[in-house]
Amino acid sequence: MKKLAAGNWKMNGSLAALAEVRALLAAHPAPACEMLLCPPATLLAAMAGVAAGTALAVGGQDCHPQGSGAHTGDISAAMLKEAGAAYVILGHSERRADHGETDALVKAKAEAAHGAGLIPIICVGETEAERDAGKTLGVIGTQLYGSLPKDFTSANLVVAYEPVWAIGTGRTPSLDEIAEVHHYLRARLIAKIGGDATKLRLLYGGSVKPSNAVEIFDVQNVDGALVGGASLKAADFGAIVQALSAA
Ligand code: PGA
Secondary structure, three states, X not given: OOOEEEEEOOOOOOHHHHHHHHHHHHHXXXXXXXXXXXXXXXXXXHHHHHHOOOOXXXXXXXXXXXXXXXXXXXXXXXXXXXXXXXXXXXXXXXXXXXXXXXXXXXXXXXXXHHHOOOEEEEXXXXXHHHHHOOOHHHHHHHHHHHHOOOOOOOXXXXXXXXXXXXXXXXXXXOHHHHHHHHHHHHHHHHHHHXXXXXXXXXXXXXXXXXHHHHHHHOOOOOOEEEEOHHHOOHHHHHHHHHHHHHO
């Protein structure tokens, strides 16, 4: 299994920020892990141009469940693919919160992504109140089972555990807490599809940075990271790529 360092630029970046991508590729032309950046849709084609022929893959941050039609402001999976995407982040907690996305919608989007030949990165994670109430695994299990597309394999799906309270806050769960959730995700996925799920990449996301990447990548069943803020700077994301390559 090739581990995955994925960056989520969210609603950040501009054409000028592609200089960071060039700097990242100059410093890390051939990392041992897979490297992915998911910029805003307006930058996808330009970033794909910079990434062409390099070790960097690009991806979208969302897609519509349908292929085309009267859906003002939305983007289909095939459109992302045509713009150069190989992956698409789906069900990020910011989309679940800002746009009321349900597990059923995330599942439909994931199936649309498969239809277009994209690899969905499905995000799950508990709120702080849910963790305090001891509901973490129950919440994550429900999200996972509700969001999984039919016919998934280790080759066409990635799952990211992103505790909502750890995103953009500088706070992270303990290593034991990360291990507990990742073990649970692995067990649930094995229950669904059997031994192939041992190769399905499970990312941790939420305040990953160069200073905590090494210890997080040492946790069992952590096969990479989904990185927000620290993916915007080549030096920070590069250090995370390096930590993952060495893990
Ligand atoms: P963060 O975001 O690294 O800025 O906490 C992670 C994410 O939302 O994917």
